[in-house]
Amino acid sequence: MEFFFAVLAFVCLLPCGLADFQGVALYAVKQSLQASDNQLRDWKPNMVNPCTWSNVMCDPSNNVISVTLSSMGLSGSLSPKVGTLKTLSTLSLQGNAITGKIPKELGNLSSLTSLDLENNRFTGEIPSSLGNLKNLKYLTLSYNNLSGTIPDSLASLDNLISLQLSSNQLSGPIPQKLFQISQYNFSGNQLSCGRDLRHPCVAEANSEGEVDRTIAFGQLKRFAYRELQIATDNFCEKNVLGQGGFGKVYKGVLGDNTKVAVKRLTDYESPGGDAAFQREVEMISVAVHRNLLRLIGFCTTPTERLLVYPFMQNLSVAYRLRELKPGESIVDWPTRKRIALGTARGLEYLHEHCNPKIIHRDVKAANVLLDEDFEAVVGDFGLAKLVDVRKTNVTTQVRGTMGHIAPEYLSTGKSSERTDVFGYGIMLLELVTGQRAIDFSRLEEEDDVLLLDHVKKLQREKRLDAIVDKNLNKNYDIQEVEMMIQVALLCTQASPEERPAMSEVVRMLEGEGLAARWEEWQTVEVTRRQEHERMHRRFDWGDDSIHNQDAIELSGGR
Known part of the structure; x- marks a missing residue:
């Protein structure tokens, strides 16, 4: 009524x-x-x-x-x-x-x-x-x-x-x-495919014996090595788009003029051989979301493992922030906000909607690509490990990039969704500042080579304008900048248990629940900083006594 x-x-x-x-x-x-x-x-x-x-x-x-x-x-x-x-x-x-x-x-x-x-x-x-x-x-x-x-x-x-x-x-x-x-x-x-064995959802052999390129329901294609060799001009160095922990990425053009990015893996582990590798890439291909890079197909030989993705014409966020060529326009503030939210939604999908869940383990601006509309597309996910909730998270090798790696992952080798949250927080700081996660040039002015420490210091001093990328020429909303920095600092807390889940990050970026979470963080952070300063003063006192000449002489032989 x-x-x-x-x-x-x-x-x-x-x-x-x-x-x-x-x-x-x-x-x-x-x-x-x-x-x-x-x-x-x-x-x-x-x-x-x-x-x-x-x-x-x-x-x-x-x-x-x-x-x-x-x-x-x-x-x-x-x-x-x-x-x-x-x-x-x-x-x-x-x-x-x-x-x-x-x-x-x-x-x-x-x-x-x-x-x-x-x-x-x-x-x-x-x-x-x-x-x-x-x-x-x-x-x-x-x-x-x-x-x-x-x-x-x-x-x-x-x-x-x-x-x-x-x-x-x-x-x-x-x-x-x-x-x-x-x-x-x-x-x-x-679902079933019907009785026709030549139906596209069934892998088959053609007259020459190469496996057919159409596999399973996700349209995952199996490419011939020669096909990718031709597409990349024999993996020519001039076609290299980037290089990371998993290998080089080459720009390529297929026979039908489709532009692709071919990732040539240099460090892969597939004890089960081709079959195990194929099962893994098929699981990755099931992760379909507008903010995730779609896997087109793959190629395996006795010595090669290659993955094929669509080519992103606006390259990566890192490129758009720091590697622009003369005449190329910067990423404006509204676009940076959209990138932040799109990346968060992509990671939320990997963590909370994939089964088994997928931990990225190398979230950074270089691994967030931009499509023709400058929408964020998270790449390189699923390559490190597909984490099954029923199994341990202990890994044999730490993956990632210094400055982006969560402290607990670096020290213990244990990865979780919250290690991705930490990397995402650092990426937010990259979006705001335009700077790298580690910059040794800052040693000339201060001790904070880590971007996180640098931003924390400026934030405590309430110098938000000094944080923002100067290339934006002050064309931004300072309240939105403050909000993004707050989300970033919540994501990069030292304790993984205190970091928000990506679903919560999405809500905070959309304006829900940030104020209360930030107020709680500030209270805890002030207490921690006071304790740190107290311990630092105690350390300084002890350090001065060691370097005091009288103390040294009195402690000498008698």
């Missing part, structure tokens, strides 16, 4: 036209998703125009065209009222905890081009009504609890570019036409 009067008040306050039914629908969505008082607080019945609401975009005619409610901690169910938003082209609810069935009324959204419900708790079948969405290009339903078969109606979506249905409880055959889509992932289900 309360909801009825709220909607009635909403309708009475609105002028006749488009805004009224759109606002009613959106308010119903908010109510059914059980948004808290801090979430969608401007979605109110007495607000005249829903086009002014947060996370809502409209066209010039006040038609709602986009609703994005990603990673907001929403629960409840999705209201069927959403189906009345006929002009909606983008609906993104990924990364929440939404339950219940996917409303069949979504099939009424004739303008919809992108539907993303990934990482929720939807149950029941995929509505066959989604086959009515003739303009749909991207359908992402991965990591839910969907059951039943894949509707044949999806095969009629001629404009569909990407279909992501992995990690559900789907069963039955896959409509064969769906294998003609450019990007698809059906892994993590109990």
